[in-house]
Ligand SMILES: [Zn+2]
């Protein structure tokens with residue numbers, strides 16, 4: 001499973017905390033949303049594994065019950 005640009009489907013490059021598409025010259029942040037209630041999930045790092053917490057459902061979500069989106073990050077230059 002790779003990280004692909006939502007615009008051009010090319011591979012994104014991990015660059016200094018954001019995912020970068022060299023083709024579109026855009027930066028993206030990875031956001032996880034709850035598959036049940038659509039709320040933004042809080043990312044938890046535990047023992048090298050990534051899990052998510054939904055403040056709305058008030059429960060832990062596994063990676064498979066999270067929906068991952070790449071949100072464009074506007075950079076001011
Ligand atoms: Zn792109």
Ligand SMILES: [Zn+2]
Pocket residue numbers: 034035036037038039054055056057058
């Ligand atoms: Zn939820």
